[in-house]
Amino acid sequence: MHQTSNAEVPALTVGGNVNGNVITKGKGLNVGGNIAGNVTMNDGGDAFVGSVSGSLQNNANGNGSSSVIGDISGFVNTNGGNTTYGGNLTGTANANGGGTLSNQPVTAPFDPSTEASNAMNVLSQFSDQLSGADANSSYSINGGKVTFNAVGNDSGLAIFSITDAKSFFDNAFEFDFSMTNTQSILFNVFGGDNTVFDIKANFLASAATIYGSIFLWNFVDATVLNLASQFGGSILALNADVTNHNNIEGTLVAKNLTQYGEIHSQPLNFVPPTEVPVPAALPLFLSGLIGFFAMRRNRKKSL
Template sequence: MFRAVSLVISMKLIVRTCAAVAAVSSSLAFATAGHAASLSASELLSLFNGVTQGDMTSNQEVEGRLYVGGNLSGNSLQVGFKDVAPSALDELIVVGNSTINTINAQNGSDVTIGGSAVGTLNLNGGSQGTRTARIGTTFSGTSNMGTTLVNQATSDANFADRFPEIDFAALQDESEFFATLTGAAVNTSDPNNKKIIGAPDASGLSVFTTSLSDLASGGYSIDTNGADTILINVSGVTGTFGMNALGSTGTFAENVIWNFYQATSINVNSAIIGSVLAPLATLSGFNGSTEGSVIAREINLSNGELHSRAFIGTLPMESVAPPPPAVPLPAALPLLLAGLGGLVALRRRAA
């Protein structure tokens, strides 16, 4: 009798434990399924005019939407003149603190800053009262027009949802993968007109290879020749982009990506026509406006502007979405289930 009662108690305990573990497992599966997917390189280049993993310093203008993964500093930033692509995301998103002297958010742009902010915040354009700046902690400055909300990190339960999911390690992986694609060398036989002439494959992609040292001076011209995407893989760790663009640049900027897959430091001395993928690099200078979006570790926007010419091409490896990650069962659950089965068999023999 005592053994039978003990078995019943043990079985109840294990059933309750199994139910609790199963509930935790279910919660983990739900959380994983509900987690927003990280944005790919082409998605980011179409949604944002500029993206940094770390800090950004600005004395200039970013025409479209801007994401700063670290702190924002400098003298001035004008942002939101042109939409890169329609989105519920704010036109300026800063994960860290903002110590820049002046932010001019144009055309009814909204602003989200994860930490604290100082300086002057101008919310220009749009209908009065429809523009909002949301500050994670404190704001010590002047806010003109619109609405400024402070202490959002603690008072707004949905504040974290204002920051998109960006996996910079995955972006680095993409950049490295693009560099493995077979491509033709940029024709540098004429240093004053380095030619990039598209030779698209069946998917519309044309791949080229060059080095940072080849981009330091001279001129270049691009002819898409029917290609939907011109991907230029650039080797080299440090260097200067100093080439001058030749001819009409309005016909290809949205179809070109410069992939600086090794670079850690790039001095931009002339206009870059096309978007830039440089997940490891600090880009500085910008003597001449970049006609396209930029993804970088850090950006020091001293002189030239970032113009909104959103990428419209298609990059390989992004057309098929990866399967959702499997949620493994907690290690203890199979053992508990096996133990439950054994106790049931034992109880039957005892009966």
């Protein structure tokens, strides 16, 4: 996983375990469980981890430290910072560049599993409320090309409703966007009895990167999302197992993640409908935080 973040909160928060290869770009890490795979923190910051049986490489460079609450049976290295562990050391732990290695009790600033669970509950209610917003914009499909004709309301919000989503995505190969008075776009996606979606459409004219910060995709009832192409926009898919084979240009909140592409988190410039209360957890989501999911599976191929 390659994650970028401009948030002041940890760049990555995981309620459970981390498997596979994870690369963070953005300061900070908080993992409630065990790092069984390989985690590299390119921008350093403070790392708090339950235990490490795999490896944790924190490139703190004078701005951060690594703290393991339990045991280290794998490998932990902090470049330019301290390494502290509260349990047993049967593996290897280092602190390079003037840092110190110590064995003493460690307390994380917050419990990531509780934080993840609470945030998921709040964001689930937010997703339900968003799903009730009336559409004010429409789309057309011609030969596999979907043109979203976005027309913003008084707040500049355009809302699309995609029903029978499996058929929609099966027949969509390109996304194009026409915008009038539009500052942000909400896509409410409903699958009905079919909740497994294979999304392969290309975002034309670099729309994924240009407009990713103003798109919010609310997958109301999805259980599986397979993203074959670069995807533009932040994703609420709280009940879904997500696999991304290419980059996501936005924030992701999901049940599980199997990752082959990067996630380029960015602040979400999205203003909810006036009738939908802004939940307390939304500022974290808007800030670019990824990780209110239990990352039970995480695979990354070379990019």
